[in-house]
Amino acid sequence: xxxxxxxxxxxxxxxxxxxxxxxxxxxxxxxxxxxxxxxxxxxxxxxxxxxxxxxxxxxxxxxxxxxxxxxxxxxxxxxxxxxxxxxxxxxxxxxxxxxxxxxxxxxxxxxxxxxxxxxxxxxxxxxxxxxxxxxxxxxxxxxxxxxxxxxxxxxxxxxxxxxxxxxxxxxxxxxxxxxxxxxxxxxxxxxxxxxxxxxxxxxxxxxxxxxxxxxxx
Numbered sequence: 039x040x041x042x043x044x045x046x047x048x049x050x051x052x053x054x055x056x057x058x059x060x061x062x063x064x065x066x067x068x069x070x071x072x073x074x075x076x077x078x079x080x081x082x083x084x085x086x087x088x089x090x091x092x093x094x095x096x097x098x099x100x101x102x103x104x105x106x107x108x109x110x111x112x113x114x115x116x117x118x119x120x121x122x123x124x125x126x127x128x129x130x131x132x133x134x135x136x137x138x139x140x141x142x143x144x145x146x147x148x149x150x151x152x153x154x155x156x157x158x159x160x161x162x163x164x165x166x167x168x169x170x171x172x173x174x175x176x177x178x179x180x181x182x183x184x185x186x187x188x189x190x191x192x193x194x195x196x197x198x199x200x201x202x203x204x205x206x207x208x209x210x211x212x213x214x215x216x217x218x219x220x221x222x223x224x225x226x227x228x229x230x231x232x233x234x235x236x237x238x239x240x241x242x243x244x245x246x247x248x249x250x251x252x253x254x255x
Contacts, residue, residue: 062097136169159188200236
């Protein structure tokens with residue numbers, strides 16, 4: 039469950055820059071993971087199957103100056119979603135290099151709120167990475183990712199033409215294990231191929247920084 043302090047979009051217009059912002063809780067994600075395969079310390083292999091859901095409990099009716107802001111800027115997606123994924127990783131302890139692969143598929147239920155009837159297109163993602171690790175504290179990855187988004191639909195199954203895309207990314211990542219089970223991670227996504235239907239806003243790049251802590255109960 040995440041919270042958006044500020045979800046901001048700046049639009050450059052002839053008369054100046056217009057800012058559209060929202061804040062609030064996002065969707066609640068629940069998932070179950072089952073390890074189908076787990077190798078030894080010397081020859082580490084992992085195969086994990088996951089299934090989950092996203093519940094639209096967050097803010098979805100945010101407005102600016104009395105006007106409801108676009109769906110893409112709402113903190114919550116507004117839709118009930120189910121997803122499944124498969125992850126595989128392999129690295130020998132006596133080898134500096136390893137690899138992993140990850141696939142993810144998500145379906146969305148139709149949104150029916152007041153006058154709004156909307157259905158997000160299905161989403162599919164697959165990525166593979168080469169892993170470099172000289173010690174347990176430092177891990178570097180270089181990967182490629184492919185994303186596919188199907189068209190969205192309005193009421194009466196009217197297809198929205200300016201939705202849906204195919205994008206290929208290059209994705210370098212760095213992970214560092216600090217003291218007390220804290221993990222620092224950074225990643226950069228650079229699109230090298232983009233095809234979008236109609237006219238859409240797309241990212242030039244995306245950069246993420248995160249801190250994670252493992253709590254042993």
